[in-house]
Amino acid sequence: MNDNETANGVPRRRFVALSGALGAGALLAGSAGGASAASGPVPAGPASCPCPCPTDPNPPGGGRSPCPPAHLQALCGSPADNDSLWHDVRYCxxxxAPPPPQQKPDCLKVTSNYVVLHGKPVSPHNFLLLPSCRITGIExxxxxxxxxxxxxxxxxxNARSGGSVPVQFPNIGLGVNSKGARxxxxxxxxMAGxxxxxxRRLQxxxxxxxxxxxxxxWGDPQYQAAVTGTLGSGDRTYRVLRLNSLDQNLFALLNRYVVVRFGLDMADQTVVVVPKTTPAGGFAGSFYVLNSDASLHDGTSTCDHLLVYT
Structure with missing residues (x-):
């Protein structure tokens, strides 16, 4: 799925100031819910909840509350927004039900923190994971x-072999597009290939x-490299980092060590995660995390140059 966007941008200084000022007292009360697979919509929470209400004190992925506080709706979106993916999340x-002519989605997995849907075009290696409450994007x-x-x-x-919605492709890639490229x-x-x-290039x-x-x-010149992606897309330059796990908040790492460090805008960033594989094709126990934007020579603001959807 290619991405292009129309909402207003967030200046970098404002983004950093807001993210630094957010503390536990300023966030929504309550803890996030636990994961539970489902093939259709789950019952709605009380009307006072701006997003699905949590029930389990141990959410997947270590998050404590999946929802931005109400005062960030101008930056992160309102539950009343008219966006087709948000309508899909609300249905699941x-x-x-989404407004016509939009059709009801296949809810491949539903938890209190996120839902998994088919990407478009539909294929065995094209899926999307979306927050269960209103978050517009990387900005x-x-x-x-x-x-x-x-x-x-x-x-x-979810995407790994044996996961709830496995990506059926020899090599897996996860990616988020910039605000301007979605x-x-x-x-x-x-969640794609x-x-x-x-x-091979990353190894x-x-x-x-x-x-x-x-x-x-992350971002030091010696760790910026050209990587060739899908056929015909040419080389693009990425900042390349290796992590042994994904237990850290990649958005926070990107903001601290790339965006703030180089005076960039979070809204302009794209991120791609490629799990490292063994010669036999299994998971090698670490991840390549790639970031790029237009500030790099031959940089890109979209993950679509590397991911395979069809």
Missing amino acids: TQGI CPFIVTNEAANYWDAAWE QLNQLHIH VRASTQ ELEATGRVAIQPSQ
């Missing part, structure tokens, strides 16, 4: 806080010391 979590300052759910880890746990305005992580050549970069192994190194 609250049973509210929302709430997602860099400790209160946000860990959507990246949840995406991997079409729909509900945060969504693409990547070409074998992309996997070659690691073997030659071209991959950062500490988040604080």
